[in-house]
Structures are given as C-alpha cells and as structure tokens.
Amino acid sequence: MFDSLGGAGRRHAALTVLIVVMIAVPPWLGSYYHFIAGLALINVIVATGLNLLTGNAGQISLCHSSFMAIGAYTTTYLFTKVGFYFWLALPAGGLLAALFGFALGFPALRLRGFYLAVVTLGFLEVTQILIEQIPSITGGVRGMQAARPPIFGMTLSSDLSLYYAILPVTLFGLWCAASLLNSPTGRAFNAIRNSEAAAQTLAIPLARTKIIAFVIAAFYAGIGGGLFATLVGFIDPIEFGVWTSIRHVVFIIVGGLGSVAGSAVGAIVLTVLPELLRGFKEYNEFVFGGLLLIVLIVLPNGLVGLWPMLLGRLRAFGWPIPGKSGA
Amino acid sequence: MSFFMIEGASVVFRGLRAVSSVGLSMDKGQIHGLIGPNGAGKTSLVNAISGLVPLAAGSIVLEGRELHHLAAHRIAAFGIGRTFQHAEIFADRTVGENVMTGGYAHRRSKLYQDLLGTWRKVTLERQVRAEAEAMLAAFGLLHLRDTFAGDLPFGTLKKIDLARALMARPRVLMLDEPTSGMNNVEAQDVIASCRRIADEFGVTLLVIEHNMRVIMGLAQIIHVLDHGEMIAEGTPSEVQKNPRVIEAYLGQGAAHA
Amino acid sequence: MTTAIFIQLLVAGLSTGSIYALVALGLVLAFKGTGILNFGQGELVTFGAYVALFFSAVMKLPYWQVFVLTLVVAALFGAALERGLIRPLMRAPAFTVVVATLAIGLMIKNALRLSWQESVATIPSPFPDSSIRLGSISINPNYLWITGCSLVIMALLALFFRSSLLGKAMRGVAQNQEAARLMGIRVNWIFSGTFAISTLIAALAGILLAPLIGIQAEMGGVILKGFVAAILGGFQSLLGCVVGGLLLGVLETFGGAYVGGTFKDVVAFVLLIVILLVRPHGLFGQAEARRV
Numbered sequence: 001m002f003d004s005l006g007g008a009g010r011r012h013a014a015l016t017v018l019i020v021v022m023i024a025v026p027p028w029l030g031s032y033y034h035f036i037a038g039l040a041l042i043n044v045i046v047a048t049g050l051n052l053l054t055g056n057a058g059q060i061s062l063c064h065s066s067f068m069a070i071g072a073y074t075t076t077y078l079f080t081k082v083g084f085y086f087w088l089a090l091p092a093g094g095l096l097a098a099l100f101g102f103a104l105g106f107p108a109l110r111l112r113g114f115y116l117a118v119v120t121l122g123f124l125e126v127t128q129i130l131i132e133q134i135p136s137i138t139g140g141v142r143g144m145q146a147a148r149p150p151i152f153g154m155t156l157s158s159d160l161s162l163y164y165a166i167l168p169v170t171l172f173g174l175w176c177a178a179s180l181l182n183s184p185t186g187r188a189f190n191a192i193r194n195s196e197a198a199a200q201t202l203a204i205p206l207a208r209t210k211i212i213a214f215v216i217a218a219f220y221a222g223i224g225g226g227l228f229a230t231l232v233g234f235i236d237p238i239e240f241g242v243w244t245s246i247r248h249v250v251f252i253i254v255g256g257l258g259s260v261a262g263s264a265v266g267a268i269v270l271t272v273l274p275e276l277l278r279g280f281k282e283y284n285e286f287v288f289g290g291l292l293l294i295v296l297i298v299l300p301n302g303l304v305g306l307w308p309m310l311l312g313r314l315r316a317f318g319w320p321i322p323g324k325s326g327a
Numbered sequence: 328m329s330f331f332m333i334e335g336a337s338v339v340f341r342g343l344r345a346v347s348s349v350g351l352s353m354d355k356g357q358i359h360g361l362i363g364p365n366g367a368g369k370t371s372l373v374n375a376i377s378g379l380v381p382l383a384a385g386s387i388v389l390e391g392r393e394l395h396h397l398a399a400h401r402i403a404a405f406g407i408g409r410t411f412q413h414a415e416i417f418a419d420r421t422v423g424e425n426v427m428t429g430g431y432a433h434r435r436s437k438l439y440q441d442l443l444g445t446w447r448k449v450t451l452e453r454q455v456r457a458e459a460e461a462m463l464a465a466f467g468l469l470h471l472r473d474t475f476a477g478d479l480p481f482g483t484l485k486k487i488d489l490a491r492a493l494m495a496r497p498r499v500l501m502l503d504e505p506t507s508g509m510n511n512v513e514a515q516d517v518i519a520s521c522r523r524i525a526d527e528f529g530v531t532l533l534v535i536e537h538n539m540r541v542i543m544g545l546a547q548i549i550h551v552l553d554h555g556e557m558i559a560e561g562t563p564s565e566v567q568k569n570p571r572v573i574e575a576y577l578g579q580g581a582a583h584a
Numbered sequence: 585m586t587t588a589i590f591i592q593l594l595v596a597g598l599s600t601g602s603i604y605a606l607v608a609l610g611l612v613l614a615f616k617g618t619g620i621l622n623f624g625q626g627e628l629v630t631f632g633a634y635v636a637l638f639f640s641a642v643m644k645l646p647y648w649q650v651f652v653l654t655l656v657v658a659a660l661f662g663a664a665l666e667r668g669l670i671r672p673l674m675r676a677p678a679f680t681v682v683v684a685t686l687a688i689g690l691m692i693k694n695a696l697r698l699s700w701q702e703s704v705a706t707i708p709s710p711f712p713d714s715s716i717r718l719g720s721i722s723i724n725p726n727y728l729w730i731t732g733c734s735l736v737i738m739a740l741l742a743l744f745f746r747s748s749l750l751g752k753a754m755r756g757v758a759q760n761q762e763a764a765r766l767m768g769i770r771v772n773w774i775f776s777g778t779f780a781i782s783t784l785i786a787a788l789a790g791i792l793l794a795p796l797i798g799i800q801a802e803m804g805g806v807i808l809k810g811f812v813a814a815i816l817g818g819f820q821s822l823l824g825c826v827v828g829g830l831l832l833g834v835l836e837t838f839g840g841a842y843v844g845g846t847f848k849d850v851v852a853f854v855l856l857i858v859i860l861l862v863r864p865h866g867l868f869g870q871a872e873a874r875r876v
Contacts, residue, residue, distance in 0.1 A: 115815065115860050119856075122854070179448070183451075184436055185441040190424070194417035194418060195415040199400075199428075200398075201492070202428055202431075202491065203404040205400045242808070249683070253683045254683065257677075282697075286695060289689075290687075292684070292690075296680050300676035300677060301677065
C-alpha cells in the first residue's frame, strides 16, 4: 500500500525497523547520546519537510534554516515571555514559519533551479539581518534563552524525557508525509517535478501545488526549530545560517531524495556520524567528507538504495530472490 | 454550434507566426486528423489549445464555453486532454503511478485529508488505483505496473502517456503522434484503441500523425497545416487528391506509410 | 560625496568585483564544460592562497615566481581532481554531484587547515604599501593590481576560447558532448583541461584575495558571492561573469558606504532578487525554451 516510500515492501520494512530502533534503543545509551538522539529526531522532522519540497515537488530551497529560526524564536518567545502553553506555542511557531513559506512560494512560480535557490538564499540573508535588528524580541546577536516544556504537570528537564516527548511529533510527521505522498497532492508533487507540462494537462494546478509544498515544508521546519530551541536551551542565531540549510539538503540527498524513509535515514545517520567520528579529532571533518564521498559514488541515489542494491547483487550471484526489475 | 470549435487561432513565438488564423470544428465523437510537414505548426496549435502556450489571437470553444482565457490546468479540468510528442512521462515513477496521476482531474480529496490519511483519501486512492489497473490492462501494460517508467522503450511510453491522459476522462483528446516509435502491429493496436475510445466513451479525437496509412484509415475529416496555415480540409480521399497538399509534402503522400 | 571618495570606492569596488568575477568564471567554466556545478570551488580559492603561501613563506620565492608556480600547481591539481574524484561522479544525478563536490571541498578545507597551524598567514604584495596619489585622490595600488590582473587574465581566456584549437574544442564539448566525441575530440582530456583552467582561475582569485582578507581556511566563503555574480550574469558567458562580478562588487562597496556594514550583503541580494524577478535569466542569459 505504501508504495510512495519507493519500492513497495522494502522501504516500508526499512521504515518499520527504523521506528522500532527509535523507540527502543535510546534508554540503553549514555546520557550524552540522549541529547544527540533528540537532535536526530528534530533533524528527521526538518529533513522530511524539505524532502517533500525538494525531493518530491522538485523545488530547491536553501532557506530552511530560516524557517527553523522563525519557529524557534516564535515558540520560545510565546512560551517563555508570553506564557503560552508550550505545546500550543510550538504549532504557532510552525504556522508563522508556514506563512513565510507561503510567501516564498511566489518566487517559485517564476523561477527554477539555481535562480530559485538564490532567491531562497536571499531570504535567508534577510532573515539573519532582521534577527539582529530587532533585539527586543529576538535578543539580537546574543541570542535568546529557551526553557524545557512541561507535560502533564512535570517539566521535561532530562534529555531522555524530552526525547520521548519529541518522538510522537516525529512519528506523526513521518506518517503525514508518507500519507501525503500516497495521495492526489503527493502525486501532483511528483508530477510537477518531472514535467510541468504534463502535470498541467492532467488538471494539476502548478501554482497551488508549489505553494502547498513550500507551506508544508516550512511548517515542518518551524516545528523542528521550536523543538530545537527547547532541546538546546538557547537560541544562537549563528545556528540558522546557510550551512545549516545546506546540511539539511545533504541529509536528504544522502538518505534518498523523494523518499520518507530516505529523510529519516539520512537525518539520523548524518546526525549521529559526526559524533562517532569525534575520535578522529581534527581529522573528523576530513573523514566525514571522505565517507560522504564514498557513499555518494557507490550509492548515487542515496542510502535507501543500499538494500535494493544488495538484493540486486545477490540476485546476480544466483540467489533465488523474488523481485521486480528496475525497482 | 458545433461541439468543439477553434476560430482564427494564431500562435506567435518572438515574431515567428507558428500558427496563423487556423480554424476547425468538430462534432462530438468524431475523429479528426491534423497533418502537415514538419514545422507546420501542428504541435504549437495543440499546445495553444491545451493552454501551455499563449494564444495570440482567436478563440477556442468547447460546448459553448470559451476556454482560451483559462489557465492550462483549468482547460484540462474542463475536459481537454492531450498526449505529447515526447510522451512527457514521469521517469522516476512507476508506470502505475504515472497512470494514476491522471485520475484526479475530476475528483480530489482535501489537503488535510491527504496529510492525515483519512478514510476519504484512502478510498479515493483505492478507486483510482483500481481504475488505473483496468486502464493498464486495456493497453496490455498491467505487467509493467511496478516498473519504473524511465527504463522503458519509447513506444511503451507513448502508450502510458495515452493511458494517463484517458484517466482524466477528457471530452476532447488531442493525440500528438500516438504511433511514433511503434512497429505496425503496435500501431494497429493503438488505432484500435483510439476507435474504441471514440465509439465506446464518446471522446472526440484530434490526432496529429505523420503515418499516412494510419491517419487516412482512422480519421473522418483531415485538416492539413503548412507553415502555420490551414491549406486543406476534408475527407481522407479529398485531401489525398488535393494538389496543394501533395505539393506541401512533395509527393510523399500515401506512399509514406 | 566628493569625487575623491567616489573614485576610491569605485576602485575598491572594482577590485572586489574582479575577484567575484574570477570565482564566478571558474564556476561557470566548470559547469559549461563538464556539466558539474562545483560547490567546492571556494575551497579551490583557499587552496590557491595556501599554495602561494607555501611558496612565499616556506620556499621564500619572490612574488612573480610564487604567482606562476601557484597557477601551475593549481592547474595540475584541478586536472588530477577531475580525473580522480569528479569523473566517477559524472553519471550520478545532479543533486548527488552537488553534495559530492561539497564533500570534496570539506576535505580540502580540513586538510589545508591542518597543514598550516600558524595564525600568521599572508603573502607580501607585489607593490609597496604606499598609495598612489592623483591630486586629492589616494589609491591603493593593490586594488589596481587586482583589477588589472583579473581583466588581463579574462581577456586571455576569451582569446583562448575564441582562437585556439583547444579552446574551440572545449566550447564544442560544452555544447554537445556526444557530437564532440564523434568528431574525434578526446572528451575526457577536455574535461580534465576544463577543470585545470577552472582551478587555475580559482587559485588566481585566492592569490589576489589574500592581501585583502588574509589567508585562512574559511576564505572559501567567497563562493557565495561568486554564485551571485555568475547568476547576475546569466550563468552562461564569460562576459556575464565579468559584468556580474564587477557590478556586484561596486554596488556592494557603495551600498556599504551609504547604508552601513550590516546591510552590505543585503544590498547584493536585494539587487539579485529584483533582477531575477524582472529578468529571470540574468543580464546576459537566454531563456531556455523546452519543446513539448
């Protein structure tokens, strides 16, 4: 049923395994890793939204960190300064980010490829400047203090407890994305990426579809931003620059463009990997770059292609593996 | 007032008149052919009718409704469908998904239903999937349902394009070289499908073709374009004898099969 | 604003602009010649600067020798890079290649940072530090050197592509790889050559940039400005890169003087967005029509 995940059963299985891991593994890790796990979940949310926009709808966006920033500042401001209930402040942050996503959909109607990328980059620059220019709300360059949210009366002060509060949000986000890709809107996304002409002649409205994609992706990023602020406990505007945006694009490319499982796998692997490479000290970036390169040369379609590739190799060796061609 | 009427249509690209004051009218359920040498403006005319390219002058009316001011997707929703010279297939999607994408032209679930995966969306998907499979079966493509379209030969892609366009239940369907890339057997297959589409489902067809044997045997009325102008129209036998047409083709005519 | 200040700002703007133009040129050249959008181009600029630093500070060579040697080393490095790492990636989808070039850039940056731990890093300029005086205007000769050098190199490149056999072969490959192969052009060698030139240009930018901002591992950030310049120019032609880069440099410098430091970058982007919305293919680009 979920063939939007790429190759029917296979990726469905991958996602299931991943979800089980996400639920069961963290308590067994050291407390430092609880923080990383929470970060990974947040990156999954942002990556999923971005993948819908770029991997499926084919719209390049380099300002995702700005949407995160909008979500982060809004949620934290409403929670800490205005006194909103956190779990209401969070979607409010998402909605404000979505509003900006809506605005950014309009340049997308006229521009493509690098040109669109540059406009989104411009938006990012403008947002960064704005953040610095209204310190009364945002705390300017010095940043903003965030706090841990309460739930059912208790404050989620430990990283592990916050992880389990973020987890249902992430899972819900993944669910919605998978459902979307298996729906008229999802098919419209994939259609406009492949051929705008054909899409239009099948009664798919280009403008509406692109804008919807931006709005959804921005909402996801805003939610991710709000959660990020509360996990770290502090908002530093440096975190929301170009390289963060690029990092998220790397997540979805390494994971697999256009695939929900790819978003999850890419985000988790690339959040955890730098931590594992800490042992290499100064060489860690070098090793990271090298690993990235190797993965991309071997699996140009991302990590989700690993399983089908292995099965394909085994089949070539004569193993009796059932399967369809070209999957 | 005929079912589908085009009057004085002109298409201009940066000063080049691709189509000059072309008119044609079709009755419901008819099959018309649109022929002419390469560069005559056939595809440009079809592009303008489907709204992908602006109409510099003229009007397009379907069942009394003026369509030329509408956006392309609205024209499609109103019932004008088409296939493409180069098939315009969604290469990284499976054949099944390609065909399903056409199925939402007249029924859609709301965005929140799509996101949350409500019952409405699930049932709609099931319906469209079933219809797509029936359509694939009708074209003999069911075994390719889960194959990625990008891996397939051109002739097959043309069939997928046709199946996909039909899913949108068009009232007028314009086919751009539907038999290109096919051998004679496949071409006859497609022709039979076209006849069935017109007869059983009452779809009105406008077919661009270079294969003379195919189009002369299929269409009731043939329109001939040359250098953007309509130089002849009539029954196949009339058109084949028309000296202007023969001149335009430099003697290719019926020998070109 | 007095004439003196105007001229000084113009000169400064043109020189920063020429560096942007060079970065843009390297990007566009690699892209048109091989189809690869090299996101590691910024790191190649840094590479050029560090190689120059090596020849200057370690080997203690005079500026002119440093200049020439760095360009030669850069060209060889570029060709090796293409042969070794870029070639296997050519069959991959576009997005994948972009990330791969980012990864390569990351590795280069890290390697350079590790190989040069000392904080002091710059190369001596070819001219004495004192300014040239023309009436009431004082001009830093470095600016003139940067602008002049860049323009000369770009003119040489233009000549190369127009007249030389190799240049024409590169243009042929850029237009249609298949046809070029069928004509007997060794396309693979052309790819290496294109990357060699692209890296050489990047290294030149690095050498010229070094006296302005000093040599450090983060120099590669200039790639963003290079992208802006390339896009302003339409991402297609040599002339486009030059005009785009110079325009960006001048507007940025004047904008910074008028509006203040923080808004300098915004000026560039606002300009870009405005131009793109009005003329989506840049000043010199041509709309790519897709036939359906």
